[in-house]
Amino acid sequence: MNNETLVCVPGQRLSIADKSHLSGRGTYERLGYIYATLAGVVKVVKQDKASLIEVRSSNEQSIVPAPGDIVTAKITLVKQRFCKCIIKCIGDTVLSRPYRGMLRKEDVRATEKDKVEMIKCFRPGDIILARVLPMTEVHSYQLSTAEDELGVVLADSEEGMSMVPVSWTEMQCPKTHIKELRKVAKVLPERLSTV
Amino acid sequence: MPSDNRRIQGPEVSSPYCLFQSGNKNVDVHSGRSEVLSSRKDSRKFMEHRKIYLKTGVVSQAKGSAYVEFDNTKVICSVFDPREIPNRIEYSQHGELFCVFKFAPFSCLTRRAHQQDAQEKELSLCLKRALEPAVCRHEFPNFQVDIYVMVLENDGGSLAAAITCAGLALADAHVPMYDLVTAASLGVTGDKLLMDPVEEEESLCQNPNKENQNHGLITVALMGAHTQVTQMWQTGSMTAACVSDALTHLVQICEETYPIAQRCLVKSVVDTISKKAQ
Amino acid sequence: MAAQYKSIHPVKYYRDFLAQDVRPDGRTPDKTRTVTVNANSISTSDGSATVRIGNTTVICGIKAELGKPKADEPESGFVVPNVELPPLCSPCFRPGPPSEEAQVMTCFVAKATSGMVDLKQLGISLDNLAWVLHIDMICLDYDGCVQDACVIALSTALRTVKLPKVDYDEDTKTPTVHLNQRTSVDVKSSPVSTSFAVFDEEIILSDPTAEEESLSSARLTVVTDGKSIFSVHKPGGSTLTEVQLQDCISIAKERANLVNEMIRVAVGSVKR
Numbered sequence: 001m002n003n004e005t006l007v008c009v010p011g012q013r014l015s016i017a018d019k020s021h022l023s024g025r026g027t028y029e030r031l032g033y034i035y036a037t038l039a040g041v042v043k044v045v046k047q048d049k050a051s052l053i054e055v056r057s058s059n060e061q062s063i064v065p066a067p068g069d070i071v072t073a074k075i076t077l078v079k080q081r082f083c084k085c086i087i088k089c090i091g092d093t094v095l096s097r098p099y100r101g102m103l104r105k106e107d108v109r110a111t112e113k114d115k116v117e118m119i120k121c122f123r124p125g126d127i128i129l130a131r132v133l134p135m136t137e138v139h140s141y142q143l144s145t146a147e148d149e150l151g152v153v154l155a156d157s158e159e160g161m162s163m164v165p166v167s168w169t170e171m172q173c174p175k176t177h178i179k180e181l182r183k184v185a186k187v188l189p190e191r192l193s194t195v
Numbered sequence: 196m197p198s199d200n201r202r203i204q205g206p207e208v209s210s211p212y213c214l215f216q217s218g219n220k221n222v223d224v225h226s227g228r229s230e231v232l233s234s235r236k237d238s239r240k241f242m243e244h245r246k247i248y249l250k251t252g253v254v255s256q257a258k259g260s261a262y263v264e265f266d267n268t269k270v271i272c273s274v275f276d277p278r279e280i281p282n283r284i285e286y287s288q289h290g291e292l293f294c295v296f297k298f299a300p301f302s303c304l305t306r307r308a309h310q311q312d313a314q315e316k317e318l319s320l321c322l323k324r325a326l327e328p329a330v331c332r333h334e335f336p337n338f339q340v341d342i343y344v345m346v347l348e349n350d351g352g353s354l355a356a357a358i359t360c361a362g363l364a365l366a367d368a369h370v371p372m373y374d375l376v377t378a379a380s381l382g383v384t385g386d387k388l389l390m391d392p393v394e395e396e397e398s399l400c401q402n403p404n405k406e407n408q409n410h411g412l413i414t415v416a417l418m419g420a421h422t423q424v425t426q427m428w429q430t431g432s433m434t435a436a437c438v439s440d441a442l443t444h445l446v447q448i449c450e451e452t453y454p455i456a457q458r459c460l461v462k463s464v465v466d467t468i469s470k471k472a473q
Numbered sequence: 474m475a476a477q478y479k480s481i482h483p484v485k486y487y488r489d490f491l492a493q494d495v496r497p498d499g500r501t502p503d504k505t506r507t508v509t510v511n512a513n514s515i516s517t518s519d520g521s522a523t524v525r526i527g528n529t530t531v532i533c534g535i536k537a538e539l540g541k542p543k544a545d546e547p548e549s550g551f552v553v554p555n556v557e558l559p560p561l562c563s564p565c566f567r568p569g570p571p572s573e574e575a576q577v578m579t580c581f582v583a584k585a586t587s588g589m590v591d592l593k594q595l596g597i598s599l600d601n602l603a604w605v606l607h608i609d610m611i612c613l614d615y616d617g618c619v620q621d622a623c624v625i626a627l628s629t630a631l632r633t634v635k636l637p638k639v640d641y642d643e644d645t646k647t648p649t650v651h652l653n654q655r656t657s658v659d660v661k662s663s664p665v666s667t668s669f670a671v672f673d674e675e676i677i678l679s680d681p682t683a684e685e686e687s688l689s690s691a692r693l694t695v696v697t698d699g700k701s702i703f704s705v706h707k708p709g710g711s712t713l714t715e716v717q718l719q720d721c722i723s724i725a726k727e728r729a730n731l732v733n734e735m736i737r738v739a740v741g742s743v744k745r
Contacts, residue, residue: 007465064335254562267516
């Protein structure tokens, strides 16, 4: 590590809090000063006039899904009106304890919502990208895939092979060439190369 | 005793052998008092804390963990990712801490039962109260963070060790916190104050003496950066002047422990960064 | 990205590694993890040991108490081994009574170590008084092969036990304990258990981690002292060939010798 890395621990005073120093993620403000809430590295993000003081934790932070986050989830159960899944990652952060999520029929596509059939969109075991909706129920997160980039990214065919997307609604098994129906996500190239 | 068919059971009644030792039977608790008044067995000064050893990241499966030694008192703690609060109907604005404090069966002079007893329940609550003010609970609404503490060996001050340990484990788990928490305990007997009493001194301080003077134990948890006491737990009876005197000493010791905890945490952060760089 | 991939497709992640004949932690499939043994670490117990196998940590403490012998075995004492998997060792466990896994493990460890102590030497007075050895093994870090660590910890802790001399007065029915005259317990055998996991029905992984255990299709545990075999436990799952089983046994034997030597050194350093 280089000498410019500033390590901090919770409760450590980082800087004065004024118009040019703003309290960002991983910090809090008390009596005119900015303090850290996490053990990690201090990052100063320059904005137009002020600098935002942030603390990035050295490891994965203990986070819970928040509305608006993009999550990676695995489908566990498909019903006519909804499907259930477990959330594995939030953004790039892998969760060590998965959370339950639910995707309702009306949140699958942005258009033609009434024509959606769950079984033609998801199968148990599929890996999806989805966005977290504001919480309405206590026990599970509401998800949505009503965007082009969201939907199934990884799916196995009935043969157990990893399928290749061929259109917005279909994926193909490389072995049997059988096409299966899915709500396919338009995957960004850099994601495809590694997974 | 209710039978426990989930464990292997010994005979219904068994008693510790210390009860039947030859010679000095029925040791008088008060006999040790005069000794303590002059000097302490481990040749510490009255206001001296035992040596502290801290280590984070001891449990690989946990999100965060810490191990604390106050000489012979050994405590391990692990913290897990927030999870949904079970059996909860309404939405709670603040996250909750769920603390379990347990003595290992072999950690005390007499064997402990496997089930959590009343004392352990009480200590669990103390631990929770001491940590709650330090955690940014608004950052994980409707979730609870599990904190499990196990005392491997108890030689006095296990609550203080547990609070320090759990505070460190929370920070190691990257749970957002306003500050680190450190704690210390102090025993009072007569006009003597004993910082960080060992087990023997603790039991001495808990017994009222003949003249019914001041006696008891105080445990204080402190957030060092702002010098805020998160919890003070006092048992026994003592004058108000004695309590405030004790508090001054305890706060001072907690402040001395604080940089040790900070250093330990900085080391673990530096270690993870350099490991990632490789 | 590797972490995400692992979380989403753990089996494929492992297959990719094992195709190169290496495990994600850098070991070859047949390599076991480093074992460390620390004897007599807890002074409030009558005998104790801490054992680490890789990340897996088990602490074993023995508390000796006095009790009345069973009516059908009036000259014998008791050994009460219990494995505890507290919630602090892994997110898989909840507080409360022992999980099924803990009960199964207790049973396994009790059986594997049953021949170590002659219960008759724990008797003090016929039909009146006998030693009760409460052996508690607590897992502090659950990263696979906890049962192996338990057996090693128990074996080490048992060798550090020093029981005080007890005189029993038949007339007054009271025992007298001489705390400064202590003797060790005679330990007859030294079993060491070694576990294996079968991955994808054909690859055998020695000394698997918790993750490897959870992905495995079958498990196998061999208990041996280096010469003779005490128990071979393979609870269902995918099948093994005879050759594979023989390979496992020879790995287990080799490791048993190594571990027993470590136990001897650890116990020796305590007695001094």
